[in-house]
Amino acid sequence: MKFLFAHQNFPGQYVHILQHLVAKQQHDLVFLSEPNRNRINGVRAIPYPKPSLPATEAHVGARELDAALRRAEVVQATAMNLKSLGFEPDIILGHHGWGELLNLCDVWPGVPILGYFEFFYRIDGIDVNFDLEFPTQVSDYARIRAKNAVNLLALNLGQHGQTPTQWQLSTYPEWAHPFITLLREGVKLDVCKPDAQARRRNLVIGKTTIKPNEKLVTYVARDLEPYRGFHMMMRAIPHLLRARKDIRVVMVGADGISYGAPPQKGTWRETMLAELGDSIDPDRVLFPGRIEYNTYIAMLQRSDAHVYFSYPFVASWSLREALAAGCFVVGSDTTTVREFVAHEQNGMLVPFFDPKALADTLLRGIEDTALSRRLRDNARKYAEKHLAMDDYLKRYDALIAKVVGRK
Numbered sequence: 365m366k367f368l369f370a371h372q373n374f375p376g377q378y379v380h381i382l383q384h385l386v387a388k389q390q391h392d393l394v395f396l397s398e399p400n401r402n403r404i405n406g407v408r409a410i411p412y413p414k415p416s417l418p419a420t421e422a423h424v425g426a427r428e429l430d431a432a433l434r435r436a437e438v439v440q441a442t443a444m445n446l447k448s449l450g451f452e453p454d455i456i457l458g459h460h461g462w463g464e465l466l467n468l469c470d471v472w473p474g475v476p477i478l479g480y481f482e483f484f485y486r487i488d489g490i491d492v493n494f495d496l497e498f499p500t501q502v503s504d505y506a507r508i509r510a511k512n513a514v515n516l517l518a519l520n521l522g523q524h525g526q527t528p529t530q531w532q533l534s535t536y537p538e539w540a541h542p543f544i545t546l547l548r549e550g551v552k553l554d555v556c557k558p559d560a561q562a563r564r565r566n567l568v569i570g571k572t573t574i575k576p577n578e579k580l581v582t583y584v585a586r587d588l589e590p591y592r593g594f595h596m597m598m599r600a601i602p603h604l605l606r607a608r609k610d611i612r613v614v615m616v617g618a619d620g621i622s623y624g625a626p627p628q629k630g631t632w633r634e635t636m637l638a639e640l641g642d643s644i645d646p647d648r649v650l651f652p653g654r655i656e657y658n659t660y661i662a663m664l665q666r667s668d669a670h671v672y673f674s675y676p677f678v679a680s681w682s683l684r685e686a687l688a689a690g691c692f693v694v695g696s697d698t699t700t701v702r703e704f705v706a707h708e709q710n711g712m713l714v715p716f717f718d719p720k721a722l723a724d725t726l727l728r729g730i731e732d733t734a735l736s737r738r739l740r741d742n743a744r745k746y747a748e749k750h751l752a753m754d755d756y757l758k759r760y761d762a763l764i765a766k767v768v769g770r771k
Contacts, residue, residue, distance in 0.1 A: 365768070366451065369395040370439060370458035370465055374402050374409050377459060377480060380550070382407055384757045394451065396439055396464065412442040425510035432463025432514045440467035447471055455768050460518040460525070469521055476767045477523040481544050483678055484535040485511045490676040491623075494698075495590055495717075498625065519543060524767045529679055531699050545763055550756030551684045551747065558690030558744055559665040567666045569659060570652045574612055574666065579730050582667040582691075584616045584660070584682045588633050588651075591623040592680070593673020593696055596719050598636040602643035603723035608730070613649045614663060623677065664689035668736075669729040673716060674700045687711070688747035690740045692729040694722065710742040 367385065369378055374397035385391050386406035399411040415438045418430035453472060458465045459480040469477065486492065487505045500508070515536075519525075525544035527533050533546055567574040574580050581604060585592035597615070604611050619631040627635045633651060637644060655663070664670065670691040672683045676699050683704055686693050693711035695701035705711035712729065714721045729736050 365390075365454045366392040367394065368443075368446075368451075368453035368456045368468075369393070370397070370456065370468070371395070372398050372435070372459075372462050372464065374398075374400055375404060375407075378457065379404070380552075380753060381757065381760050384760075394446070394453070396442055396446075396458075410442065410446065412438050414438075425507040426513075428511055429513040432466065432517075434463075436463040436466040439464045440471060443468055443471040455764060460514065463514050463517075466514070466517055466521075469523070477521065478764065478767050479518055479521075479523060479525050481515070481518070481525045481527045481532075481536065481540075483532060484515055484537070484540075485509065486535060490535060491591070494675045497595070498590060526763065529700075529703055531676070531703050532678060547759055547763060548750065548756065549681070549684070550753035551681070551688045551751050552753050553688055553748060553751070556661060556664070556685045556688035556747075558740070559662075562662065562665040563668075567662060569614060569650060569655060569663060572650050572652075574614075577610065579608060579611045579668045580663075580666055581611060581613045581669050581671070581726055581730075582616070582663055583614070583671045584686070585622075585680065586617060586654075587620045587622045588615065588617040588631070589621060589624055590632065591675050591677055592617075593671075593675075593716060594632055595636055596673055596696075596716060596722060597671055598640060598644070599719035600723040600726070601649060602640060603720060604726060605643070605645055605648055607723070607727055611648065611730070615649065615651050616653075616655055616660065616663070618654050623675075661685070661689065664691055667691050669694060669726040671722070671726070672696070672701060672705075673722075674698060675716075676700050679704065684747070684751050687743045688751055690744040692736045692739055693743060694725050694729065704746075708739070710746040711739055 371378060374395050375382055382393060382404050385393055393407045395407055395409045396412055397409060398414055415434035418427040422430050453475055456468050456475055456477045461482055465477055465479050485508050487508055492500050492508060519540050526547040527544050528547060528549040530546060533541065533544055536544060564576055583597050585594065588594045601613055619633055664686055670686050670693050672686060672693055673696040679700050693705055695705045695711055695713050696716040697713040698716055705713060707713040712725050714725050
């Protein structure tokens with residue numbers, strides 16, 4: 365078959381399915397993307413020009429739509445060039461968030477599109493005003509509702525969609541559900557796996573060495589920000605440091621903004637360090653930024669207690685990887701996390717806004733070895749049952765076959 369993928373940042377969410385299709389050695393794989401240096405042998409990456417910026421005079425609520433339509437135009441023009449060279453895909457796959465797919469039905473009429481639907485914005489019941497420490501002004505509600513313009517245009521194509529969690533599907537209006545298939549994502553269980561020897565050797569992260577006799581508490585996010593509970597984790601750390609002198613904390617994540625608003629000045633890390641002052645011992649609390657993937661997996665395998673907090677929002681791959689690595693996971697009691705973690709079965713859940721409860725639960729995991737062992741084993745068993753990459757790829761193959769109408 366001939367596959368056409370489109371995502372502004374090659375390979376995006378498609379790295380695993382691309383590798384899977386390449387391994388079959390029987391498909392023609394083309395990927396439209398903004399220029400970058402990422403490469404996968406067997407995939408033809410075709411860059412499209414960066415679209416022009418939205419007009420500054422456009423209404424603030426219309427700027428994302430403006431940007432998406434501009435992107436759709438340059439992708440369409442690149443696709444037309446591709447068509448003129450004789451390329452006719454059997455299926456088009458891509459992320460609907462940035463508009464790349466919107467005009468491809470005009471380039472190849474009748475070719476089925478399988479689009480990734482990630483999130484439908486709402487002003488109540490999910491992330492907006494979940495955290496009243498950072499309230500959303502009523503004047504901003506209209507802009508938030510307008511963020512669904514691309515979502516709605518994508519649904520209006522009458523094509524096929526996919527989304528990775530039941531919670532993400534639930535954010536979409538019920539009338540849209542027949543267009544969207546729940547396709548749960550997987551992790552590589554042969555890579556993300558427990559290591560029984562990890563606590564018997566040193567772990568080096570940057571210039572810091574975690575020794576076998578130290579207790580390691582870990583936290584991971586793309587960026588250190590409130591959407592992933594960074595402020596609550598930081599407020600739990602002083603309790604941990606006072607309770608045990610052998611605890612080290614590693615906070616993996618950059619200082620950017622992936623979700624939500626920036627602080628009034630500086631970064632969220634600087635903001636929280638200023639709030640907590642000398643209760644955060646820099647010798648015991650490490651901020652390595654983003655780290656190499658091999659080091660990240662080794663850290664999860666070594667972790668004595670791992671924190672995953674999130675607003676009601678899209679779940680991170682790191683949660684899946686932590687479960688697969690057999691971590692003692694302490695998660696926020698939010699809908700996003702409850703889809704993966706059942707309290708006292710394969711992890712622990714605590715109220716999002718209770719740093720003391722978070723600290724106490726982390727300490728319980730460190731000190732109650734029987735509980736820790738049981739939940740670690742169950743976390744891995746959960747991953748083997750629900751998160752296996754091979755199972756995910758088989759379901760993906762079946763969905764593609766259904767969309768195209770043939771194997």
